[in-house]
Amino acid sequence: MLEILSVWIAGGLTLCIFSFLYGDNPVYKFAEHLYVGFSAAYWLIYVWHFTIKQMVINPIAARDPGAWMLIIPLFFGFLMLSRWLPEKYSWISRWSIAFTVGIGAGLVTIGQIQGLLLPQLRATILPLATGKWTTNINNFIIIIGTTTTLTYFYFSRKDTGIMSRFSRIGIAFIMIALGAAFGYTVMARVSLLIGRMVFILGNWFHIVKPL
Amino acid sequence: MNGNKKNFWDLINSISREIIYTILGIVVIIPLLIGIKEEVQISPAVEAAYKTIESLDSTDVVIVSIDYDPSSMPELQPMLKAILRHTFENNIKVIMMAFLPLGLPVGTEGLEEVAREYEKVYGEDYINLGYRPGDRAVMIDMGKEIRNFFRTDVNDIPLDSYPMMRDIHNYNDIALIIGLEHGRVGEFWIQYVGSRYNQRIVLGVTGVMAAETYPYLQSGQIEGLIGGLKGAAEYETLIKKPGFGLTGMAAQSWAHIAIVMFIIIGNIGYFMTRRKQGRL
Amino acid sequence: MKKRVPLLITFITGFIVIVSFFVPHRPFGALETETLIWYSIILGFTLLIGVDSLVRLHTRQIRRKKKGWWYSIVFFAGFFYCLTIGIISLIRTPNPFQPGTVFFYGYETILIPLQSTMFALLAFFVASASYRAFRARNLDATLLLITAVIVMIGRVPAGHKLWTRLPGIANWVFDVLQMGPMRGIMIGVALGAVAMSLRLILGIERTYLS
Amino acid sequence: MIFFLIIGFSIVANDTPNDAGGSILITTYNIPEGTQKIELYRLAKGDTIYEEAGLIPPRGECEDVSVVDGVEYLYRVRAITEDTFYVAETKEFISSSPQWFNRTRITVLLFFILFGGVVLVYIELAKKNPKGLFIRKLPALDAIDEAVGRSTEMGKPVLFVPGLEGITDAGTLASITILEKVGKRVAEYGSRVIHPNFDPIVMTTAQETLKTAFSEAGRPDAFNKDDVFYLTYEQFGFAAGVDGIMLREKPGAIFLQGYFYAESLILAETGYSIGAIQIAGTNATTQLPFFVAACDYVLLGEEMFAASAYISREPRLLGSIKGSDLAKLAILCLIGAGVIFGTFAVIANNAGNPSYLGIFNRVLDFIARGNG
Incomplete structure (x- = not known):
C-alpha cells in the first residue's frame, strides 16, 4: 500500500515538473517550492548526522587524542553565526570565511599543479616517430590541438604574427571540443528523460520493465 | 511560385514549441513501449576499462566508489551493475564506498542485487564500507590506513571481523579504484589518489562530464573511461549481459536523430530566410 | 581587525595547507587531512546560514502577504515535513540515510522525482533550442554544430546503420581531435585558478571581504 | 630448530622515504616456490629475542608501521611452505625517522615557486604601469558598443544577466567589471539597463557599480535603482522569470555574463527568439557550447577574466593574466622541446642507441612524479 502511494506521489510530482514545458505555472511553482523546502531541511539533517555527529561529537565522545583540535573549526x-547578529x-x-578561503586556496594550488598541470603537460610530450604512422598523426593532432588552444588563451600579445595565426587554428579546435561536449551533454539529458519515462511507464503504470 | 516558396519556409520556421516537445516525447516513448533492441559499437575508452578489469586476478581487490546520487541513476546505475557483474564473474573482491550520502542506498541496492545473482558472500567476496563525509580527507588518509576513517563497515561491524579485509590496509592492497562519478569527486580521485599513491583508476562518468575526462584517459591518469548511458550499453555488450543501458539505446538513438533533424531544419529555415532578406 | 585579521587568517591557513603537502615531518604532515576535516565542519555552519536566510525570506513573504505568498507555505510544508521525518529517523535508527527509514522514504518519493525530472526537462529544452536557436551563424558555430551532429549520431546505434564508419569517426573525435583543445582549456583554467589562489593567500585579492 | 638459509631468498629493510616517520619499508626477494605465508620478526637493539611483526603479503613488500623512531632494529623473515620454512635476515641495524621534505614533490614545488614568482612580479610591474600591459583584441568586448548602440536606436532597453553564482565566484566578479563598461555606454547613449538577480549580494554590488558608471558618464540622474532587482533563488524559477522579462521588455541587446548552469540554453534560446544581439560569457565550460550555438558573441572561459582585466586595468588582474601567459609560454616551449627531443630519441633508439630514450623517459617521469 505504502509502495503504491509513494509511486503515485512521485509520479504526480514528476508530472508537476514536466508542466513547466507549458510555461511557469502554479503547479510547477508548487512542486518547485516543495523541492526547495524539502531539500533545505534535508541538508540540515545531513549536517547534523555526518558533520556534527560524526566529525565532532563522536571523536570527542571516544576521547580521541586529537579531539581537542576540533576547538579550531568549532570556534x-x-x-560564522555572527551573521545573525546586527551589522555592528x-x-x-x-x-571564518577567511579560514575556509585559505584552506580552499591552498588545496587548489597543490591539487591543480600535482594532479592536473604536470601530468597533462607530460602527456602532451609525445614522440612523433613511433612505429605506427596513424599514431604519429594522432599524436601530432593532439600536440597541435593543445598548443594552439593555449596560444588562443595567450592574451598579452599583438593581433598579428605567428601567434595570431596559431590562435586562429586554436579557436577551430576549441569549437570542435565544445561541439563534442555539446553532443555528450545532449546525450546525458536524453538519458535522464529516458530514465523518467521508464519510471512513468514502468514503475508507475507497469507497461514496460521498471528501472 | 515565389509566394508558395515563401510560405513553405515560413512554415518551416514556425513550428511551435509544443510540436517539438511532443515529437521528442514520442520518439522516446515509442521505442521503450515496443522494446526495440539495438546493438552498440564498442569505443576504445570503454574497451580500455573492460580490459583493465579483465586483467585483474581473482586475488585482487577493487574499490567501487559511488559518487553519484539518484538524479544521475539512469546513466550510472546500469554502469554499476555491469561492472559488478564483470568483477563477480571473475571472482574479484569488491569494496564499495560512497562519497555522496545519497548514492550509498542506490549503490547498496545494486551491489546486493548483483551479489545475489552470483551467490557472493558478504565479508568474504565483497564488503560495503558506507559513506564518510570529507571526500579529500578520507581519500588521502586511506593511503595510510583505510581504518582511519572506516573502522567499521556500513552496518557498524569492525572491518577486522571480515576475512577479506584482514590484509587490506591502504592503496597498496587495492588493485584498482572504479569511481562512478557525476561531480567533482572523480577529479579528486585522480588528483589526490592517482597522483599521490600511483593508484590505478577507472572512471564511469555522466555524459555531461565525459568530454572533459578524456584528457585524463590519454595521460594515463585513468586507465578506462565509461561515459553516459551509451558507455553502460557498451559495457553490457562486452560482458554479454544486456541491461538498462541496452534497453534505453533505441530511445536514445531516435531522440538523437530527432534533435539532429531539428538542428538541420532550423538552420535551413534560417539560411533560406536570410537569403530572401538579402535579396529583398 | 575587520580586514587585517581575516587576511592574516587566510594567509596562515593557506600557507599551512601548502607546507603540509611538502613536509611530511610532524606536525605538518598530518595537518593536511586535519584541515580538510575542519573545512567540512565550517562548511556545515555555512549551510546553517543559508537555510536560515531561506526560512527568513519565506517568513517575510507570508507575513507581508506578498504576491504568491502561499508558495511560501508550500516551502514550509516541505521543510517541516522533511525535518520531522528526519528527526524521527535520527532517533529511531543509527543512520537515517539508509533504505527503510521514514526519512529515506520521504527522500525517495519527493526529492528523487523532483530532482531528476528537473534535469529530464532539459532534454525538451535542448530539442527546442536545437530548432529555434542553434545556428551555424559563423565559422565557429558551424564547426561546433558539425562536431556535435557527428558525435550525436555516431555515438548511437543509428550512426552505425547510417554509415558503418561513423562510430569510428566519433570515437576518433573524442580520443584525438577534441582531446587536445580540451586539455588546453583545462590547463588554462588550472593556471587561472592557481594564480587566483595565490592572490587570495597573499591578500592581493580581497573582494571576498567586502 | 631446523631451517634452511637458501641462496637468493633475502630481505632488505629501509627507512620509508618521504614520510612522517614510524615506518620501515621491508622488501623480500626471491621468495621460495610454494610459500604459503611469510612471517616477519623484528629485534630491537638491546633486546635478545625477536618479536613477531605480522605477515608480509604475497607480493613480498610491506611497511612495518609499529616501529618507534630512532630505535634500531634487525629483521628476520620466515617463508613457510607446506613441509618446511626458509629464513632470511638483515645484517645491519635500521631505524625509522621522519623527513622534512617529500622529495617526490620537488617538481610541484619548482612549478609553484616559478609560477608564483612570475605572477607576483607582474602584479608589481602592473602597479607601476597599468597601461604597459597589452591585451589582445576581444571581439565580444568590442561588440558592446555596437550592441548597446543598436539597441538604443531601436528604442529598446539592454538586459544584463549576471549568472547564478555568488560574489566569490571569479566569473561573477568578471561579470561586474563588464557591467561597468556596459553601464557607461548605456548612460552615454541615454538607454536603460535591466539587471535581474539571483543573489542578493550580487544585486547590491551591481547597483553600486551601475550608479558609479552612470555618474562617470555624467548622467547620475538617469540611473534607476529599480532596474536592478532581485528575482528568485530557484534555478528554473530564475530562468522563467528572465524569460518573462525578455518577452515583455523585448531588449535589443542581451548580456549573459557570469557562471551559468543548465538554464543557460533556456535563456539563450528565448534571447535568440526575440531577435536581440546576444553577448555571452561564462567560466562554466559545460555551458559554453550552448552559448556559442545561440549567441552572437561569446567570451570563452578565461577570456572573461582577460576582458575584466582589460576593462578595469587592475594590476592584480593584469599581473595574473600576464603570469598565466608566461606559464603557458613555458608549457608551449617545454612541449615543443620535449616533442622534438622525444622524436629524436625514438629514432636514435631504433638506430640502436637507447641512451637518449632513457634520458627522455627520465625527464618525463621527473615532470609527472619528480623522482627522476
Missing part, C-alpha cells in the same frame, strides 16, 4: 564555525558585529563572520 570559526560559531564565528556581523563582520566577525569574515574570520
